[in-house]
Amino acid sequence: MELFTPDFGLIFWMFVAFGVLFFVLWKWAWPVVLKTVDSRADLIDKGVEYAQSAKDQLDHARESAQAVLDDARKQQADILREADKLKTQIVEQARSAAQIEAQKVMDSAKMQIEQQQKEAQLQFRNQVSEFALRIASKVVKNEMKDQKAQTQLVNSMLDEIESK
Amino acid sequence: MTRYICILILSLFMSAVPSYASDTADGSEQGKINPKEIIFEHLGDGYGWEVPFNHHKRIPLPIIVFGSDGLHIFSSARVTDGQVYKDGDATFLISKDEASGNRGKLVEIVNGKEERPLDISITKNVCALFIAVIFVASLLLWLARHHKASGFKAPRKGLGAIEALVTFIYDGVIKSTLHDKARKFAPYLLTVFFFILGMNLLGLIVVFPGGANLTGNIAVTLVLAILTFLVTNIWGTKHYWKEIFWPDVPMWLKFPLPIMPVIEIFGMFTKPAALTVRLFANMMGGHMIVLVLTLLIFIFAAVNPVAGGATTVVSVLFSIFMLLIDVLVSFIQAYVFTMLSTIFIALAQQHEEHKKEEKKEEKEEAQAGQPAVAQPAAVR
Structure with a gap:
């Protein structure tokens, strides 16, 4: 059989064979295979994308965690500083309050002392007058018989002393 | 590794000599070998399928032809050894005529002449x-x-x-x-x-x-x-x-x-x-x-x-x-x-x-007051 002249029988059967093969594969093989291959490629693409975004998110999360930590530290320092300030303030306030209280106590004590002094003076005056009366009466008993004249004399003498 | 290769080559060489002996015995029976014929026989098509170690037996395959009087289907074993096969009124054989270009193909004898029928055999x-x-x-x-x-x-x-x-x-x-x-x-x-x-x-x-x-x-x-x-x-x-x-x-x-x-x-x-x-x-x-x-x-x-x-x-x-x-x-x-x-x-x-993009660009260029340079050959 000649090599370069295509044989009709073989051409005919080749069309038939290819047609049958193509139909069989087109119907039952390629849709399934290509669908899986395509969707698997999609799945892998998506997986890579997802992993990438996850990695991004992780990096981001680490950053944000660090930020939160830094913020917390700053807040802590702030709070401590505030507390320190508050402490000194409270101490100061307490001190001033105590001073005021002490002043009050002292003032009232002074007033009491003054009062007592006054009372004491009054008492003293009464006693002195009594003593003086007693002395005077004894003196006048001896010197004067008349009670009335005696008392007048004494009072005038006492007034004299007081006015001095 | 090289030792194995040496042994392999040596055994090949040794087995070659006795096989040669049997080949000469065969060759003297068949006469001279014709390389061209053997090569083209193997490269080309055939009505039967050769089996190893035997030059005469072939796996027979069905021959399907539309001869001068209609469809004929028969086994290739009936013609591959040079026999003439009569199916009803039609006579078939494998041509040995070099000149007609049908050599090796199935022909029908019509009025004493070899004619090629429509052949869709399972070769x-x-x-x-x-x-x-x-x-x-x-x-x-x-x-x-x-x-x-x-x-x-x-x-x-x-x-x-x-x-x-x-x-x-x-x-x-x-x-x-x-x-x-x-x-x-x-x-x-x-x-x-x-x-x-x-x-x-x-x-x-x-x-x-x-x-x-x-x-x-x-x-x-x-x-x-x-x-x-x-x-x-x-x-x-x-x-x-x-x-x-x-x-x-x-x-x-x-x-x-x-x-x-x-x-x-x-x-x-x-x-x-x-x-x-x-x-x-x-x-x-x-x-x-x-x-x-x-x-x-x-x-x-x-x-x-x-x-x-x-x-x-x-x-x-x-x-x-x-x-x-x-x-x-x-x-x-x-x-x-x-x-x-x-x-x-x-x-x-x-x-x-x-x-279209090209044309758009050309238009824009033209609007800009520059001469539009058409390069259709370059695009192709």
Whole structure:
């Protein structure tokens, strides 16, 4: 059989064979295979994308965690500083309050002392007058018989002393 | 390792000598060997299928012919040994007439003359074609069944190899060339690839299920090229046809003498012709080299027994080497055929998109007061 002249029988059967093969594969093989291959490629693409975004998110999360930590530290320092300030303030306030209280106590004590002094003076005056009366009466008993004249004399003498 | 190779070569050499002895006994009976006839017999088609170690027995295949008086179906065993077969009124035999060009083909004797009937016999090549179809279809249906059953689970071993080929062609060739149209043409292109690969590889197996020089037969490659031609042109876009009949070239190239359209139309047909010849010549060449190397043994043995023995070693080693190369060539040729088909189809799938952009740019340039430079030739 000649090599370069295509044989009709073989051409005919080749069309038939290819047609049958193509139909069989087109119907039952390629849709399934290509669908899986395509969707698997999609799945892998998506997986890579997802992993990438996850990695991004992780990096981001680490950053944000660090930020939160830094913020917390700053807040802590702030709070401590505030507390320190508050402490000194409270101490100061307490001190001033105590001073005021002490002043009050002292003032009232002074007033009491003054009062007592006054009372004491009054008492003293009464006693002195009594003593003086007693002395005077004894003196006048001896010197004067008349009670009335005696008392007048004494009072005038006492007034004299007081006015001095 | 080298020791094993030495032993192998030595045993080859030793086995060559006694086999030579039996060959001479055979040769003296048959007379001189005719290398050309043997080579072309093996490269070509036949009505029966040769079996190893026996030159007379063949696997009989059905002969189907439409003779002068209608359909005849009979076994090839009735004619392959040079007998004349009478089926009803019709007489058939295998022609030995060198001049008519029908030598080796079935002819009908009509009025004392040999006439070629319409012959759609299941010859050796047709039978090999069916085997290749069954082989390829079963492999790919196996793969499809795996995908249906296991979904995304990647196949292992043999199936993994088939799937690797599918993704190699689908992702590497079809998708990267046809882009969004890949899914539409993938079934055809993948079928072509696996069919050619299957036929090529089966052709390399020397004994029964293989051994037919299918893709080295011009009828087979011609049909494949015609199919690509049909797919290319049936699904060709408007733009494709416009490029053929009214391409973007200066007017004098297409009117009044349609030089460019003629060249383009000629180009339409050279593409499938190139596809046909490339695959055919490559595969036939591979088969021929192995045949020649094998025949060298017998040619030298006829001259000198020692030379025959030495040639055996060299020829066998070379044949193995060539067959291994042919395995590679089988794959490469299937790949090249698919790739070129994809490119031809892709060329017929172009739209006017980038041309419109070009025109827009030209307009903008013109509006800017600059002379618009039309470069249709450069675009092509």
